[in-house]
Amino acid sequence: MNETSQNHHVVVVGAGFGGLETIRNLKGAGTRITVIDRRNHHLFQPLLYQVATASLATSEIAWPIRHLFANRPEVTTLLGEVVHVDPSRRVLRLENGSEIAYDTLVLATGARHAYFGHDEWEDAAPGLKSLEDATRLRRRILMAFERAERETDPQRRQALLTFVIVGGGPTGVEMAGTIAELAHVTLKRDYRNIDPTKARILLIEAGPRLLPAFPEDLSAYAEKALRSLGVEVVLGEAVSACDADGVIYGGKRLAAATLVWAAGVAASRAAEWLDAPADRAGRILVEQDLTVPGHPEIFAIGDTAFVKAPDGSLVPGIAPAAKQQGRHIAGTIKARLAGKPEARPFRYKHAGNLATIGKKLAVIDFGWLKLRGALAWWIWGIAHIFFLIGVRNRLSVALSWLWIHTTGQRSALLITQGRSHQESRAERATRTDERM
Amino acid sequence: MNETSQNHHVVVVGAGFGGLETIRNLKGAGTRITVIDRRNHHLFQPLLYQVATASLATSEIAWPIRHLFANRPEVTTLLGEVVHVDPSRRVLRLENGSEIAYDTLVLATGARHAYFGHDEWEDAAPGLKSLEDATRLRRRILMAFERAERETDPQRRQALLTFVIVGGGPTGVEMAGTIAELAHVTLKRDYRNIDPTKARILLIEAGPRLLPAFPEDLSAYAEKALRSLGVEVVLGEAVSACDADGVIYGGKRLAAATLVWAAGVAASRAAEWLDAPADRAGRILVEQDLTVPGHPEIFAIGDTAFVKAPDGSLVPGIAPAAKQQGRHIAGTIKARLAGKPEARPFRYKHAGNLATIGKKLAVIDFGWLKLRGALAWWIWGIAHIFFLIGVRNRLSVALSWLWIHTTGQRSALLITQGRSHQESRAERATRTDERM
Known part of the structure; x- marks a missing residue:
């Protein structure tokens, strides 16, 4: 990519753990950033069950996305739902028909429930x-x-x-x-x-x-x-x-x-937008550098991506994994803008698993x-x-x-x-x- | 009333400020009490505007009614909507058709918005x-x-x-x-x-x-x-x-x-249930002891009642007024159970008005x-x-x-x-x- 970082527009779809971490780590990179989410808030999903069981209030585990980036004037937050991506023109389309052009696209659209065909x-x-x-x-x-x-x-x-x-x-x-x-x-x-x-x-x-x-x-x-x-x-x-x-x-x-x-959960529809190769749960089969095959300018992370850990196991759909991926691709984007376009393979480091019982x-x-x-x-x-x-x-x-x-x-x-x-x-x- | 207090059943419709205060002040009176509300929570309405303007969470100003009376085994809480009262049989009917008999009925059903015919x-x-x-x-x-x-x-x-x-x-x-x-x-x-x-x-x-x-x-x-x-x-x-x-x-x-x-607000439909005399805003024109005319066993308080203060002005629709009325009628019910059936006129004491600006x-x-x-x-x-x-x-x-x-x-x-x-x-x- 030959453009200057000031003109470079990163569009992040989804303000979950992966999307937010990408934007955080792009601080100072000089790119324009647009974050698009269907909701106005980032949700701390690991504690969602405590809202469902009357332990916490909704506002204790959710933050308005645009408020998180109030001090980052280069970040624009859009409340909207992506319905299509056209990689040949490098634009995505929202539910109201408006189109948004990107130079780099990050798909961090998360997962939804899966009922195994039911x-x-x-x-x-x-x-x-x-x-x-x-x-x-x-x-x-x-x-x-x-x-x-x-x-x-x-x-x-x-x-x-x-x-x-x-x-x-x-x-x-x-x-x-x-x-x-x-x-x-x-x-x-x-x-x-x-x-x-x-x-x-x-x-x-x-x-x-x-x-x-x-x-x-x-x-x-x-x-x-x-x-x-x-x-x-x-x-x-x-x-x-x-x-x-x-x-x-x-x-x-x-x-x-x-x-x-x-x-069980399945990935969001990001693979369908792109007609990208996906596993049965709809996760995009990304390259080792987390880009979508054939589209080095499009990244998929978190629950949207099918990624193998160094030991051959699947990277789990947990917040720390999505955050590691967000940090990784922010580094890749910055390296590219600095003129180092070579692929940087992602290596997952498993920190651990936690679960509460009562x-x-x-x-x-x-x-x-x-x-x-x-x-x-x-x-x-x-x-x-x-x-x-x-x-x-x-x-x-x-x-x-x-x-x-x-x-x-x-x-x-x-x-x-x-x-x-x-x-x-x-x-x-x-x-x-x-x-x- | 000749029955013993153990058999006496007080039904309170509405768990707002007036209804709760009635029940609190009936503590130790020995009556059975049933409180009926359309919602499962008491709401602190004076701070509701702070929820609407993103200052407070819903759970900060609402309490589950039955939880408030967990330590009062004589109090039964019912989630339900009253649709009719039959004073001749001393029963009220819920939206699901079930009937509940009362000896004393307290109507503390509050107000709703009024659009002056629009x-x-x-x-x-x-x-x-x-x-x-x-x-x-x-x-x-x-x-x-x-x-x-x-x-x-x-x-x-x-x-x-x-x-x-x-x-x-x-x-x-x-x-x-x-x-x-x-x-x-x-x-x-x-x-x-x-x-x-x-x-x-x-x-x-x-x-x-x-x-x-x-x-x-x-x-x-x-x-x-x-x-x-x-x-x-x-x-x-x-x-x-x-x-x-x-x-x-x-x-x-x-x-x-x-x-x-x-x-503006208008009273709830309590006057219609009883076919009781009401002012234009639907408030029941109660007697001086807050009973419904012709029905000494039925009280109406708070926004449900049209009550004059000693200075001739209307008692305002604010929480302290409803609470005073709740305390007053609890005293009346206790006096009657103690064999003193004479009417006790309610005298409103205005404590004051408060309003915040930002x-x-x-x-x-x-x-x-x-x-x-x-x-x-x-x-x-x-x-x-x-x-x-x-x-x-x-x-x-x-x-x-x-x-x-x-x-x-x-x-x-x-x-x-x-x-x-x-x-x-x-x-x-x-x-x-x-x-x-």
């Missing part, structure tokens, strides 16, 4: 990717208790008090543990007709153990810890149906009003260090507060956790959405199951 | 009564800036940057001041194509002055303080139309994308003390933190305010609702203006 399960078993997903799930969980309190039929009441989490990865383990605490501790004395401590929480994993990315002893520990919180852990049985009445797993039907999908326990696998129990929880908590953006949110989340930890009370037990006048009209018009 | 204005100029109203208004305000950033037509851009608040009472003054600060300070450096400091904020009041319930010198002070925050105060001109394009006031049309209704100024009128400026703001802030429920929320709100006060940064600049998959489907189905 998209019809989504209404019954929603996943957890956005703030709306989280507040909707919170509403469903709390409404289940409210409806149970008013229900007179014992069978329907039991179905309302049955919560099924599908998928035994970190999100599934975290949701199951927290819902169990919510039911068995937080809400214990709040109802008169039902006993929330009798609520059933099932975690169903098709594989032979929970947390498959962790060593086996930590998986076994997580299972034991979840059972002691009152979670029924079901292993080796696949879910074959999800609907409004419940689930079928291992050939058995279980009546349950609340299902949570934590069994409000007091966690498992950590740093490779050189394996930890489980209360100390692991504190390390997990401190690490996450450290990675939050801004002093304000760190203080606020620390306060929330300290409060939950010492009193057991959750501050965000709110049922919102779906009850206002406008929402009621929408309800009548759409009759989606969301709006009970 | 209900069609509601879509264009929403009011502020619920958490959903607040997050929807927050979304509208922030989306106006986002859309302006993408708009190329100068006239449409100016309309997007024009905010009109209708009604110069405390809510109108508070909304206008806070939106002005949001535009002129908080968002100052966040955009690249627009200059948020050029946003126009108009406060339109049909009467001759702002804050008509305050002394004239405080009204004049509030007007001056708002103007120095950049608010255009329009007095003595009535709004004659509100639509998607803007407003007509004093015969002039003004193009504005965001309208806020703060001009994040640093306020006006206070305690009668014996009139205050304005920064000290008034601190008194206002401390008083409101005191009246919040629970240590957790007091700490959290204090932290939020301290943060905004010292840094000018607001933590809840979130656009939520209306962008998720489900919401998009609802959008396509309903095409309401809410879901931009």
Whole structure:
């Protein structure tokens, strides 16, 4: 590329961990940067399950994107949805038809839930990717208790008090543990007709153990810890149906009003925009330098890209991996602008895996260090507060956790959405199951 | 009433300030109590405008009702909507058809927006009564800036940057001041194509002055303080139309994308349920002891009741008034159970009026003390933190305010609702203006 860096326009699609880290590391590079996201906020997804389970408020884990770059005049933030990329003209198109030209394009568009060909399960078993997903799930969980309190039929009441989490990865383990605490501790004395401590929480994993990315002893520990919180852990049985009445797993039907999908994600549609080669989950099969094959000016990172680690394993879809990739490609872009166009292969360094089990326990696998129990929880908590953006949110989340930890009370037990006048009209018009 | 207090069933409809205070003061009375509300949370309405303007999170000003009474086993909380009362049988009916019998009924159902016969204005100029109203208004305000950033037509851009608040009472003054600060300070450096400091904020009041319930010198002070925050105060001109394009006031049309209704409320439908005598705003014309005429076992309090103060003026629709009434009728119910059935007339004691202007100024009128400026703001802030429920929320709100006060940064600049998959489907189905 022969242009000067002042004229060079980097367009970053997606303001998740990968996109933000790219922009941060382009500071001082002298390029113009445009960041495009469908939402106005960056979301700290690792703590999203705590919004869904009434532990944190939405504003504690989300930041307006343009506010993060208020002091970077070369960065323009656009709220918009990309619908197409034309690499031959180097332009992308937004949903309103407007076109944006780029010199370098970064696709950091993340992932969405995947139902393995059963998209019809989504209404019954929603996943957890956005703030709306989280507040909707919170509403469903709390409404289940409210409806149970008013229900007179014992069978329907039991179905309302049955919560099924599908998928035994970190999100599934975290949701199951927290819902169990919510039911068995937080809400214990709040109802008169039902006993929330009798609520059933099932975690169903098709594989032979929970947390498959962790060593086996930590998986076994997580299972034991979840059972002691009152979670029924079901292993080796696949879910074959999800609907409004419940689930079928291992050939058995279980009546349950609340299902949570934590069994898998697929990449966003970036590969389709480009007609780029992708794996079955839609991740672009990028080159070693994270560029899209045939398009050295287009990078794909994070959940959008299929990348192998040095040991041959797949780079996991976690925040630290996306951030490493963002740093790497920012370095590549800067090197190119400095006249060094040679490919720089990305080498993933795995820092570790963490997962919490309820409000007091966690498992950590740093490779050189394996930890489980209360100390692991504190390390997990401190690490996450450290990675939050801004002093304000760190203080606020620390306060929330300290409060939950010492009193057991959750501050965000709110049922919102779906009850206002406008929402009621929408309800009548759409009759989606969301709006009970 | 000859029954024993153990059998006596008090049903309280509405868990606002009046309803909660009634239940608190019935502690130890030995009655069974059922509280029914359409929502699962009590809302601290005096701070709702701070949620709408991105200063506070929803969970900071709302508490799950049943959690407040977890330690009162005689209190049952029901999430439900009352649709009818049959005083002859002493039962009320919920929206799902179930009936609940009462011995004493307390109607504390609050108010809703009133558009003086122009209900069609509601879509264009929403009011502020619920958490959903607040997050929807927050979304509208922030989306106006986002859309302006993408708009190329100068006239449409100016309309997007024009905010009109209708009604110069405390809510109108508070909304206008806070939106002005949001535009002129908080968002100052966040955009690249627009200059948020050029946003126009108009406060339109049909009467001759702002804050008509305050002394004239405080009204004049509030007007001056708002103007120095950049608010255009329009007095003595009535709004004659509100639509998607803007407003007509004093015969002039003004193009504005965001309208806020703060001009009036009407009582809920409690008078219709009972076919009770009511004033034009739907408030039940209660007896001096706050009972409904002809029904000594039914009380109406707060915004549901039309009550005269000792000086002949109308008791205002503010939290302290509702709480006084709640305490009074709890005393009446206890006296009756103790065999003293004589009527106890309610005498309202006016404590004062408070209103804030932006994040640093306020006006206070305690009668014996009139205050304005920064000290008034601190008194206002401390008083409101005191009246919040629970240590957790007091700490959290204090932290939020301290943060905004010292840094000018607001933590809840979130656009939520209306962008998720489900919401998009609802959008396509309903095409309401809410879901931009």
